[in-house]
Amino acid sequence: MSVTWILDFDYDFTAPQEVSRHVEKFVVVPQDFLVRWPEVDHPCVAYGTMRKLMMMTRQPEICEAVFDDYLSLRCSYYYRYIYEFLGRKAFIIPFQALTCVSWSEVFSERVFIRPDQNTKPFDAQTVNVGEMDAFVERYRHRSLYDLVVVSEVVELGDEYRCFCRNGRVFCHSSYPEPPYHPAPPRVLEFAEKVATLLLDKGFSSMLTIDVACGDRLRVVEIGGVNSWGIYGANIEDFIRNMEEEAIIRYQEM
Structure with missing residues (x-):
């Protein structure tokens, strides 16, 4: 049973292009995907940016392609x-509460902050406690009502x-x-x-x-697995397991 790959080609996430060179059957998410999702043969599996694949989960015809x-x-x-x-102390709090805590009393003069969600409205980074006001102001427009993780620097x-x-x-x-x-x-x-x-x-x-x-x-x-980079992992092992999983999920539908 052949599997169709639904690939999202994106300038900032090039792994799907690499996958396309190793699979037999694939379609590319069109630029006007908001009004025209691709028609595909089943079973299928998707690989691309999280932004598009999250939207794909709301499309009944192809949502099975997203395992995440x-x-x-x-x-x-x-x-x-x-x-x-x-292996580290970590707290989850609202983004807007970052300036309400005396972090130097909790950890030290530096803390590590990352978004709660994987869509990551800002990059995870180490922040000096004395610069917390500036950090909050810098990302307020993206994360005001989001949760963030604050952890000790290790x-x-x-x-x-x-x-x-x-x-x-x-x-x-x-x-x-x-x-x-x-x-x-x-x-x-x-x-x-x-x-x-x-x-x-x-x-x-x-x-x-x-x-x-x-x-x-x-x-x-x-x-x-649908939106995460492969780096130096064996791409054939990646493709084989993704396709096997797609077939199993299709047969169980």
Whole structure:
């Protein structure tokens, strides 16, 4: 059974173009996708920017192509299950409350701030406590009513992305900068432990577990598979597992 890939070609996310060179059958999301989504043969699987794929989940004819459950991929949702694996203290608060807390008394003179959601209206970054007012003012127009994660600053070390299916890693790579290299065995074991835990809690069978390998193993974040970069992972393994999952989900419909 052949699988149709629905690919979103985007200047800032080039992995779908790379996938297109390795698959037999694909269609490209048209520029006027808001009024004309592509007609595709089933089963199908999507790969592209989160913005477009979130819209795709609202299209009954092709929503099956997106495996990711974006609501469960918010830190405010999955932290309750994997907090012990973060390896750092972290709090989730409203963006507009950032200036209401004496962070130097909670952590130190520097904190790490990231958005709650993976659409990321601003980049995760380290912020000096004395510059918190300026930080809030800079991103107020994007995040005023959003939640954010504030955590202590730790040395993460090397970071690895592990694509997991049913609790097992099927491809992996260091990230974000080349040269890329495979994740060491202890990182794979750690990622599978976290993925299995989340699978048992009802999360998607397809997840990415980003792991930092510094003085200890830490979860950097939990992600999906339809909009997450492959980096140096084996693209054939990625494609095979995505297509197998698409076929299984189609047969279960």
